[in-house]
Amino acid sequence: MNIAVCVKDVVDVSEIKIDEKTNEPILEGISREVSDIEKSAVEEAIKIKEEYGGKITVLTVGSVENMENIKELLAMGADEAVIISPPEEPDYTVVSELLAGAIDEIGDIDIVLCGEASIDLFSGQVGPRVAELLDIPQITYAEGLEAEEEKIVGERDVGGNKVMTVESSYPVLVTVTKEINDPRLPSLQEILGAANKPINEWESDEFMDHEIKPTMETKDIRGVSMERKNIIFDEDELEDSVKKLAENLAKEGLLE
Amino acid sequence: MNFELTDNQKMVRNMVRDFAENEIEPVADELDEKKEYPDEILDKMSDLGLLGIMIPEEYDGAGMDTVSFAIAIEEISRKCAATGVITEVHNSLVASPIVHYGTEEQKKKYLPMLATGKKIGAFGGTEPDAGTDLGAMQTTAEKDGDSYIINGQKTFITSGSEAGIVIVFAVTDKSKGRKGISAFIVESDTEGFQVGDVFDKLGLHANKVSELFFEDMEVPKENLLGEEGKGYKIALSALDHGRIGIGAQAVGIAQAVLDESIEYSQQREQFGKPISNFQAIQWKLAEIGTRTEAARLLVYNAADAADRGERFTKEASMAKLFASEVAMNAATEGIQIHGGYGYIDEYKVEQLFRDAKITEIYEGTSEAQKMVIARCLLK
Amino acid sequence: MVLIYSDDIDITKELIAKGKELADETGGKVISTIIGEVDEEAANELIYHGSDEVIVVDAETGEFKADKYAQVLNQLVEKTDSEIILIGSNKNGKELAPRLAVKLETGCVTDCTDLYFEDDALTAERIAYSGKAIAVQTFTSKPYVATIPPKNFDPLPKDESRQGEITREKVEVTETGLRIIDIQEKEIKGVNVEDAEIIVSCGRGFDNKEDIELAEELAGSLRGATIGCSRPVAADLKWLPEDHWIGLSGHKVKPNLYVAIGISGQIQHIAGMRDSETVVAINENEDAPIFESADYGIVGDLYEVLPKLIDAINEEKG
Numbered sequence: 001m002n003i004a005v006c007v008k009d010v011v012d013v014s015e016i017k018i019d020e021k022t023n024e025p026i027l028e029g030i031s032r033e034v035s036d037i038e039k040s041a042v043e044e045a046i047k048i049k050e051e052y053g054g055k056i057t058v059l060t061v062g063s064v065e066n067m068e069n070i071k072e073l074l075a076m077g078a079d080e081a082v083i084i085s086p087p088e089e090p091d092y093t094v095v096s097e098l099l100a101g102a103i104d105e106i107g108d109i110d111i112v113l114c115g116e117a118s119i120d121l122f123s124g125q126v127g128p129r130v131a132e133l134l135d136i137p138q139i140t141y142a143e144g145l146e147a148e149e150e151k152i153v154g155e156r157d158v159g160g161n162k163v164m165t166v167e168s169s170y171p172v173l174v175t176v177t178k179e180i181n182d183p184r185l186p187s188l189q190e191i192l193g194a195a196n197k198p199i200n201e202w203e204s205d206e207f208m209d210h211e212i213k214p215t216m217e218t219k220d221i222r223g224v225s226m227e228r229k230n231i232i233f234d235e236d237e238l239e240d241s242v243k244k245l246a247e248n249l250a251k252e253g254l255l256e
Numbered sequence: 257m258n259f260e261l262t263d264n265q266k267m268v269r270n271m272v273r274d275f276a277e278n279e280i281e282p283v284a285d286e287l288d289e290k291k292e293y294p295d296e297i298l299d300k301m302s303d304l305g306l307l308g309i310m311i312p313e314e315y316d317g318a319g320m321d322t323v324s325f326a327i328a329i330e331e332i333s334r335k336c337a338a339t340g341v342i343t344e345v346h347n348s349l350v351a352s353p354i355v356h357y358g359t360e361e362q363k364k365k366y367l368p369m370l371a372t373g374k375k376i377g378a379f380g381g382t383e384p385d386a387g388t389d390l391g392a393m394q395t396t397a398e399k400d401g402d403s404y405i406i407n408g409q410k411t412f413i414t415s416g417s418e419a420g421i422v423i424v425f426a427v428t429d430k431s432k433g434r435k436g437i438s439a440f441i442v443e444s445d446t447e448g449f450q451v452g453d454v455f456d457k458l459g460l461h462a463n464k465v466s467e468l469f470f471e472d473m474e475v476p477k478e479n480l481l482g483e484e485g486k487g488y489k490i491a492l493s494a495l496d497h498g499r500i501g502i503g504a505q506a507v508g509i510a511q512a513v514l515d516e517s518i519e520y521s522q523q524r525e526q527f528g529k530p531i532s533n534f535q536a537i538q539w540k541l542a543e544i545g546t547r548t549e550a551a552r553l554l555v556y557n558a559a560d561a562a563d564r565g566e567r568f569t570k571e572a573s574m575a576k577l578f579a580s581e582v583a584m585n586a587a588t589e590g591i592q593i594h595g596g597y598g599y600i601d602e603y604k605v606e607q608l609f610r611d612a613k614i615t616e617i618y619e620g621t622s623e624a625q626k627m628v629i630a631r632c633l634l635k
Numbered sequence: 636m637v638l639i640y641s642d643d644i645d646i647t648k649e650l651i652a653k654g655k656e657l658a659d660e661t662g663g664k665v666i667s668t669i670i671g672e673v674d675e676e677a678a679n680e681l682i683y684h685g686s687d688e689v690i691v692v693d694a695e696t697g698e699f700k701a702d703k704y705a706q707v708l709n710q711l712v713e714k715t716d717s718e719i720i721l722i723g724s725n726k727n728g729k730e731l732a733p734r735l736a737v738k739l740e741t742g743c744v745t746d747c748t749d750l751y752f753e754d755d756a757l758t759a760e761r762i763a764y765s766g767k768a769i770a771v772q773t774f775t776s777k778p779y780v781a782t783i784p785p786k787n788f789d790p791l792p793k794d795e796s797r798q799g800e801i802t803r804e805k806v807e808v809t810e811t812g813l814r815i816i817d818i819q820e821k822e823i824k825g826v827n828v829e830d831a832e833i834i835v836s837c838g839r840g841f842d843n844k845e846d847i848e849l850a851e852e853l854a855g856s857l858r859g860a861t862i863g864c865s866r867p868v869a870a871d872l873k874w875l876p877e878d879h880w881i882g883l884s885g886h887k888v889k890p891n892l893y894v895a896i897g898i899s900g901q902i903q904h905i906a907g908m909r910d911s912e913t914v915v916a917i918n919e920n921e922d923a924p925i926f927e928s929a930d931y932g933i934v935g936d937l938y939e940v941l942p943k944l945i946d947a948i949n950e951e952k953g
Contacts, residue, residue: 138730217775
């Protein structure tokens with residue numbers, strides 16, 4: 001099985017703090033990582049490779065500030081990495097087009113694995129977009145995956161505490177949730193071994209046959225106050241207080 | 257001059273940090289409380305190559321550099337200083353001397369056992385009357401045909417009751433003083449090898465520190481490490497490496513104090529605001545942070561010197577001396593930041609305070625480090 | 636035109652409300668889509684809740700598959716000349732919308748918390764960085780595809796006098812390599828408070844072990860929330876095993892919703908739950924420090940509050 005895994009080197013969101021004066025998230029000095037969700041995608045690829053052989057290529061779009069984060073995936077067991085430099089300010093469209101283009105360029109890919117979403121913006125668009133661009137089926141939100149010779153069976157978390165079992169022919173795109181596995185840590189020996197694995201840097205015009213333009217523009221990212229609301233419901237009747245509480249929880253989408 | 261870690265070293269840091277957070281941190285308090293040896297952790301560490309960090313790959317080790325070793329010990333110690341010292345002794349005081357002084361047969365036989373964690377290593381140097389003054393050693397090894405018969409006792413031995421392989425130092429020729437000391441690789445199932453008391457200690461509860469007794473213990477001559485009379489030199493060389501490790505352990509403890517103190521000071525409120533808003537606390541944090549960074553750089557400096565193949569005795573002693581004092585000072589100040597909460601066992605700084613003290617003592621007290629440093633300076 | 640689709644009729648109603656608002660600005664109608672077998676009444680429901688038209692797509696299209704439904708919606712967008720496509724942000728909607736956007740060669744924003752026109756371009760707000768920030772994104776392409784989470788907008792009141800056209804469409808789609816085998820309720824595995832999305836946590840306010848059932852009942856109403864507890868309940872009273880214990884020495888958690896019941900809020904407990912997104916506190920002592928760390932609070936006896944709260948939540952969920 002030849003597998004492509006799409007990953008992103010992102011800021012560690014747990015470290016982000018909001019600048020009280022400008023109300024902007026402080027992104028400088030925050031460590032970067034490939035999120036656990038995407039490491040789970042790599043782990044799943046390694047498991048499939050262990051069973052069926054093949055080659056795992058890790059793909060990422062954008063400048064990689066911390067090359068060790070990509071090398072770590074090679075140390076885990078991926079065979080090769082491709083870093084694609086985008087035109088300025090890539091949006092979902094551009095990233096997906098570049099990934100799909102690169103997957104085409106590599107050729108002969110049976111499975112494309114992605115995280116359900118990247119941990120920073122958590123849009124979850126890239127997986128389905130790449131699947132559509134490649135015109136292949138997708139299994140999203142997989143929390144279980146079993147590759148067989150001719151087909152792949154996935155268990156999808158479809159929300160509402162339900163799991164859907166689906167099967168697909170190859171090639172297929174799968175997005176995984178972090179429940180699917182615990183990504184392995186590379187051993188020291190594997191870390192040393194990763195130094196010999198290729199990391200290729202591709203320019204988009206080297207493999208794209210058409211121009212791609214962004215379709216969205218991020219105008220602003222502003223901080224959300226982490227202060228607690230401290231609202232005490234103190235109506236005359238307890239019934240009214242609990243009702244207000246329930247209404248507020250519903251409004252925040254917590255009662256779905 | 258380049259202060260940046262290599263990608264490999266960063267990957268080691270990330271990997272060990274992840275491991276320590278996910279596998280060590282959740283059990284560290286319990287191990288400390290119950291005084292349990294971290295068998296399971298060591299087992300998992302062996303899978304990751306952490307029990308053979310500097311052992312060459314041909315002997316199943318990871319073949320990494322000394323800087324990576326220091327990074328690994330720091331990150332492990334940041335979550336459990338006891339596991340840190342067990343790993344440090346195993347790698348630097350036991351595996352390294354065999355790498356550097358062992359015969360090909362000894363390397364083939366013992367290094368894979370150590371690297372894969374089948375046997376944990378201990379360093380049998382200290383005796384009741386021979387601590388800093390190793391030359392006053394009383395344990396003897398008498399040649400008897402193809403064997404040596406070892407008699408004597410050791411004390412304060414890290415992993416003493418748990419180790420499968422102990423490097424035992426013994427006097428083979430009393431008339432030659434220090435030059436009459438030899439080193440032996442001893443398997444703990446050798447007849448005549450006995451574990452004495454396992455000590456109750458102030459800190460590092462998860463580390464089993466014990467006495468060892470040797471009674472007519474017959475060790476084949478193939479287990480002599482290096483030549484007869486080379487023991488003292490081997491010990492000093494091992495301790496040079498070890499001091500980098502203890503320095504790294506101390507940096508890990510200091511960093512843990514800083515982590516805990518930052519978190520606590522941002523959530524603890526007094527007079528209506530987090531105590532991190534008060535200058536008195538800010539200054540303490542700034543000082544702990546600065547000293548910890550300085551200690552880390554001294555440790556890296558010594559490790560890097562070792563990797564470049566330079567003499568690093570002075571650098572290792574400076575790193576150990578400074579880092580251990582930084583750790584102790586950080587722990588004291590960390591408790592002060594925590595106030596009364598720092599004195600109770602629910603907060604980590606209480607344990608860090610207990611763990612920090614020994615770094616100023618073992619593998620050469622601060623006073624002994626100063627002797628070494630001064631000797632190097634006055635040369 | 637504003638085209639609406641969700642496989643969840645409740646979300647569809649909410650989308651209609653927002654769609655109406657946007658349609659008022661752009662001019663045009665709100666057209667809702669139902670794919671699959673439905674009775675007349677379901678289509679009428681959408682009209683009553685504000686939809687101008689409803690398109691019911693032939694049942695032969697079959698069960699939901701993102702690649703197939705994207706083909707359906709793509710054709711409907713073309714047919715209706717829709718400029719805005721709103722899709723419900725459940726798992727199905729989120730795997731559908733980006734595929735549709737690719738077909739339409741346009742941008743898409745998922746999980747919009749707000750959507751409005753600014754300088755003639757549709758602008759969307761969505762949560763970023765695990766809730767620490769809001770990203771404001773503007774479309775530079777048309778049509779606009781957006782997914783909207785449930786409960787984000789209130790549906791319009793039902794008005795049975797409203798009239799609207801209901802049309803049935805047959806849409807040609809190509810089958811795909813995907814097959815649905817089975818759908819099952821998830822097994823509830825052992826307690827893992829650290830990964831829980833909703834936690835109902837019990838403290839010393841409970842009089843005895845059996846009463847924790849009350850908390851479990853509330854948890855049942857909250858999507859099968861996980862039960863947590865403070866130190867005394869696990870460590871001293873041992874009413875719950877230690878894997879439920881939240882606090883400095885227990886587990887550190889960051890659920891979307893943390894409900895602290897009868898927990899005073901010692902600093903060690905707060906340390907374990909301070910990263911929770913939304914915190915609700917129920918305590919009879921109005922000076923309990925937990926209220927300072929809570930978004931919503933009710934001061935009262937938990938034995939009175941809980942049954943009423945459970946009723947209110949069940950009612951709110953409908």
